[in-house]
Amino acid sequence: MFHDLNIPWTPTSPDLPRTIAFLDELGYNVVALNHTISGKFSQSHVNPISPDPFPQHPRLKILRRVTVVLDDPAQCHHLTSLVNYYDLVALRPTNDKLLLQACSSLECDLISIDLSQRLSYNLKHKIVGTAIQRGVFLEICYSASIHDVAARRNLMQNAASLIRATRGRGIIISSEARKAVGVRAPFDVMNLATLWGLSQEKGREAVGGLSRTVVIQAGLKRRSFRGVIDIVDNGALPETVQQKNKRKAEDENNDGKGKGKPAKGQQKQPQKQNERQGGQQLSKRAKKAAARAAATTGVS
Amino acid sequence: MVRYKARYILFDVLYPNAPKTLGAASTHIEFSSPSDPSITSSYLSGLLRDGLAHQFGDYGAGVAGNLSVKYFSPATSTGIVRVSRDHYRLVWTALSFMNELKGVPVVIRVVRVSGTIKKAEQEAIRRARKEVKRVGGSLVDVEDIVVEDDEMEED
Known part of the structure; x- marks a missing residue:
């Protein structure tokens, strides 16, 4: 500086x-x-x-x-x-x-x-x-x-x-x-x-x-207060696009299910849903490929 | 007998005032523009010696007088001066206090002080590359310019 x-x-x-x-x-x-x-x-x-x-x-x-x-x-x-x-x-x-x-x-x-x-x-x-x-x-x-x-x-x-x-x-x-x-x-x-x-x-x-x-x-x-105490803003990290999307998806899920559900299991819900839909038919290889594709689209 | 130890000072010339004659196409980087082609290393070393004599009197001119301008490229406005290690600060100050070249107001910035000319050269190339990147040009020609100049020096 x-x-x-x-x-x-x-x-x-x-x-x-x-x-x-x-x-x-x-x-x-x-x-x-x-x-x-x-x-x-x-x-x-x-x-x-x-x-x-x-x-x-x-x-x-x-x-x-x-x-x-x-x-x-x-x-x-x-x-x-x-x-x-x-x-x-x-x-x-x-x-x-x-x-x-x-x-x-x-x-x-x-x-x-x-x-x-x-x-x-x-x-x-x-x-x-x-x-x-x-x-x-x-x-x-x-x-x-x-x-x-x-x-x-x-x-x-x-x-x-x-x-x-x-x-x-x-x-x-x-x-x-x-x-x-x-x-x-x-x-x-x-x-x-x-x-x-x-x-x-x-x-x-x-x-x-x-x-x-x-x-x-x-x-x-x-x-500051009497030259001693001051509030310091550390500057929160800006939200990335991925985090924003994730939060949006979670919000939408919550809306669909109603508010009566406890908050504990909510984060795992989307994953489970995916498994239920196509989990049994997919081989391990296909799963990996899907994961990779998801990762690349997420980054770009 | 101890080896003569030297310092190599890499400097660049900045033009703080807006260029009048040069067109917008010549450079996109503000403050750095090509120098007058008539500025050579021998001209600069004469100027530096005068500056030393002016700033530090006969003593300064004598004690740091074995300086030599090893390299100066008007295209990139960078140069390298070699001085004895004990007195490099005098030459640095003389560079700092230099405020015009051929009637054009300039600011000379020392970029690096190094013990070997190789490192100074590498730094010069690195900086030139960075500047080209900043302008958005290709990376090929810079090294060619610098290296070509070097080869000419050695001949």
């Missing part, structure tokens, strides 16, 4: 369908469309992304995510209202005080620092560690580094320091690609992660396992 939890979404984005198709081609399974809010937003903010925007990609699960660019402590009060409208809520703090607040107390699923800019503060293990202990993971977005040389340098530097601060724990990697050219295949992303200083397994976790954890935790927060 490969995840890309950050594909920017805007009301008019002509490149988006192409990008989504390309992600599907590269083998991603889960993609989150990201709506970025900067500045103030009202408490009655409604999700502008439609629930199932790309039905032509059935293999791809599409989530809706919001990223709030935090630059004012006053924004923090309305965050809880967003949780109901989006599958994921991410924060992008712009200074170290807001980062501390986001890591320690604010209600969110992800913290996504803009690593392609030069950071004005140092990332400390104490601050970042509290976030990871709470189950809020940190995100690295690689797409800016693919075209821009300055962004690449900053990203490498910041990613390395983030990895050092977190000791390689609780990091997920996503693209933030505005065009299809900015996306890379999952294994290429893992290679980039090893370049930044993550190990191979941690790199894999960052694209697959941990991102999945984020999605599941976010889902639990929203759907």
